[in-house]
Amino acid sequence: MTTLRNYIGGEWVAPSAHTDYLPLTNPATGESLGRVPLSGAREVDQAVAAAQAAFGAWRAVPPVVRARYLFKLRGLLEQHFDDIATTVTRENGKTLDEAKGSLRRGIENVEHACGIPTLMMGKTLEDVAAGIDCEFVRQPLGVFAAITPFNFPAMVPCWFWPYAIATGNTFILKPSEQVPLSPTRIVELAHEAGIPPGVLNLVHGGKDAVNALLAHPGIAGISFVGSSPVAKHVYQEAAQHGKRVQALGGAKNHVIVMPDADMDRAVANIRESVFGCAGQRCLAGSVLVAAGQAYEPFRDRLLSAAKDLRLGYGLEPDVTMGPVVSATHKEKVLSYVEAGRKDGATLLLDGRATKVEKHPQGHFVGPTVFDGVHPDMTIGKEEIFGPVASVTHVGTLDEGIDLVQRSGFANATSIFTTSGRAAREFRYRVGVSMIGVNIGVAAPMAFFPFGGTKGSFFGDLKAHGQDAVEFYTDKKVVISRWG
Numbered sequence: 431m432t433t434l435r436n437y438i439g440g441e442w443v444a445p446s447a448h449t450d451y452l453p454l455t456n457p458a459t460g461e462s463l464g465r466v467p468l469s470g471a472r473e474v475d476q477a478v479a480a481a482q483a484a485f486g487a488w489r490a491v492p493p494v495v496r497a498r499y500l501f502k503l504r505g506l507l508e509q510h511f512d513d514i515a516t517t518v519t520r521e522n523g524k525t526l527d528e529a530k531g532s533l534r535r536g537i538e539n540v541e542h543a544c545g546i547p548t549l550m551m552g553k554t555l556e557d558v559a560a561g562i563d564c565e566f567v568r569q570p571l572g573v574f575a576a577i578t579p580f581n582f583p584a585m586v587p588c589w590f591w592p593y594a595i596a597t598g599n600t601f602i603l604k605p606s607e608q609v610p611l612s613p614t615r616i617v618e619l620a621h622e623a624g625i626p627p628g629v630l631n632l633v634h635g636g637k638d639a640v641n642a643l644l645a646h647p648g649i650a651g652i653s654f655v656g657s658s659p660v661a662k663h664v665y666q667e668a669a670q671h672g673k674r675v676q677a678l679g680g681a682k683n684h685v686i687v688m689p690d691a692d693m694d695r696a697v698a699n700i701r702e703s704v705f706g707c708a709g710q711r712c713l714a715g716s717v718l719v720a721a722g723q724a725y726e727p728f729r730d731r732l733l734s735a736a737k738d739l740r741l742g743y744g745l746e747p748d749v750t751m752g753p754v755v756s757a758t759h760k761e762k763v764l765s766y767v768e769a770g771r772k773d774g775a776t777l778l779l780d781g782r783a784t785k786v787e788k789h790p791q792g793h794f795v796g797p798t799v800f801d802g803v804h805p806d807m808t809i810g811k812e813e814i815f816g817p818v819a820s821v822t823h824v825g826t827l828d829e830g831i832d833l834v835q836r837s838g839f840a841n842a843t844s845i846f847t848t849s850g851r852a853a854r855e856f857r858y859r860v861g862v863s864m865i866g867v868n869i870g871v872a873a874p875m876a877f878f879p880f881g882g883t884k885g886s887f888f889g890d891l892k893a894h895g896q897d898a899v900e901f902y903t904d905k906k907v908v909i910s911r912w913g
């Protein structure tokens with residue numbers, strides 16, 4: 431059985447003898463995958479000490495040389511691409527295609543961070559006053575840490591640490607204890623790429639490790655991705671301890687379908703948005719707002735498209751939807767379906783009892799479709815994070831936009847329309863951060879900022895893109911007069 435270790439100061443080390451371990455299982459098959467330590471303050475202290483010790487020498491490594499380690503890592507990630515994607519499927523449940531897509535998105539961040547010599551440049555202005563020049567340079571701040579969720583085990587950690595170390599900081603990654611295998615594999619490859627000891631550290635664990643990171647005086651800043659209540663806690667706690675924080679939280683994404691939409695495209699994209707990764711995506715479409723005449727055709731076609739999904743183990747051929755991540759998470763999703771039913775929504779397709787015969791141990795939930803969902807119902811306003819579509823009907827685009835604006839979340843939203851005017855009105859007024867126009871999953875690529883607003887994001891600088899460089903550096907202004 432694989433027993434995971436922490437990676438501290440360039441070595442794989444076992445946590446203290448008192449540490450508890452969490453068993454890891456494949457959510458589709460029930461197969462045992464090993465166990466992960468639930469580290470605590472002691473291991474966090476060790477990792478911070480190693481990262482602090484490495485900082486001075488690492489920040490003095492020229493950015494172009496730091497980037498070369500990432501070039502090397504990028505080659506290793508390509509070489510081991512299929513293995514890592516397979517590990518993502520085995521520990522998380524998403525299909526192999528979905529795992530490969532997400533790993534590709536992760537690698538794109540490593541590639542983008544390779545451009546750090548340009549991304550990190552400052553600015554200069556001569557003669558800010560007679561004979562006086564002014565410049566600003568970006569400098570790293572010390573040790574950063576990231577805390578990441580279960581739904582993208584390989585990708586989300588890559589939103590953070592490549593930029594943080596490229597800019598000259600040292601780093602501690604605390605991945606989700608539910609899916610620690612793929613991030614561990616990527617850290618092994620970072621080791622193979624020759625990233626010096628202490629520059630990148632990995633501490634496995636749950637909330638004890640998180641709370642130790644948030645309070646540690648040796649850490650300059652925290653990047654977080656996870657559910658909104660934990661994001662808020664991380665934001666408040668880390669800020670109280672004087673740290674920079676960016677905390678990406680949960681979502682409740684609305685998709686508007688206008689009567690003039692290309693219905694084939696809308697249905698195909700929205701099916702992928704709602705049911706892809708079994709709905710466990712912060713960009714997943716959740717409330718499907720059909721306007722005017724779009725309502726009946728859209729609802730009926732989505733229902734039939736949902737019935738065509740093939741549930742199963744994501745490594746097997748022709749499977750188009752995997753399980754949810756755990757028995758506990760399955761219970762949570764089922765409780766939302768029950769809440770929807772009790773609140774009076776019409777259950778058109780009920781995935782609660784769906785079984786995959788070959789894998790009786792799997793945490794499968796079949797595609798589920800509700801109609802008549804009102805924004806005040808629990809399923810109309812809370813994040814379900816499972817394969818559940820909530821269809822609702824509005825008269826006009828204005829009513830649709832009002833409905834989106836009522837949500838406590840503002841992560842992503844999309845519109846399907848062939849009207850440029852409707853699309854422009856939507857993007858101008860909707861107030862959500864990641865907007866799709868005829869796109870079901872509005873996922874910004876590595877060179878654009880990623881993150882929401884309202885209850886979906888706590889902080890100001892978002893993940894990846896130029897925001898990452900801003901977040902991981904301080905701008906030092908130098909004013910000079912000579913002669």
Ligand code: NAD
Pocket residue numbers: 577578579580581582586604605606607635636637638640641655656657658660661663678679680681711712813815841880881882886
């Ligand atoms: P989660 O909040 O349960 O866990 C995220 C991380 O926080 C994990 O590393 C976990 O160990 C830690 N954690 C959990 N409970 C904690 C507590 N009480 N105190 C301190 N730390 C704690 O989230 P999850 O279930 O792993 O992931 C799903 C959530 O992540 C969804 O809400 C989803 O929308 C969100 N998410 C958001 C984005 C985004 O870009 N906004 C991206 C991916 C996932």
